[in-house]
Amino acid sequence: MEEATLMGSLIGELEAREAAARVRVEELEVQVAELTARLEGEREVLARLRVTRETVAEVLTELSVQDVEAGPVERVESGVRVVGAVMVPHWREGLSVDVLPDVYRDIVEVVADASSPMQAKQIVPRIGLPAVTGKIEGTRGKLKRLVERGWLVEDQPGRFAPAPRDR
Known part of the structure; x- marks a missing residue:
């Protein structure tokens, strides 16, 4: 009898541990899903910034070439601060x-x-x-x-x- 009781309490302990492990796994899966969503959002921001930087670099290069071809181009008037592109x-x-x-x-x-x-x-x-x-x-x-x-x-x-x- 004692052996059956020991087996029963061992099975019960294993079931309790299994339930606790299942809860931890579910919590981690929720965290992984949240992190995956955040990661995708940041990847999107990174891609947009990369495209923007490349586009600005192309435009600045084209403007530079136009300045050389057309001569000096006055873009800034007295008292106006240019923010962004270094001009x-x-x-x-x-x-x-x-x-x-x-x-x-x-x-x-x-x-x-x-x-x-x-x-x-x-x-x-x-x-x-x-x-x-x-x-x-x-x-x-x-x-x-x-x-x-x-x-x-x-x-x-x-x-x-x-x-x-x-x-």
């Missing part, structure tokens, strides 16, 4: 550094405050970037764009100064 307008009378994107404005202001022409490696730490090769080269590219657009001059290779404004 450096050609300098003209009455245009202030306020129309430039932040990093370009910082570069022009640092160069304007200097007592002599500056190199990219001198400018980088003054605009709050680490003086590493990538940041120096990126800043050099921005300096060249500012020269092309009439904001700065490069009197000697690699040395930048404010463009004279007596023209």
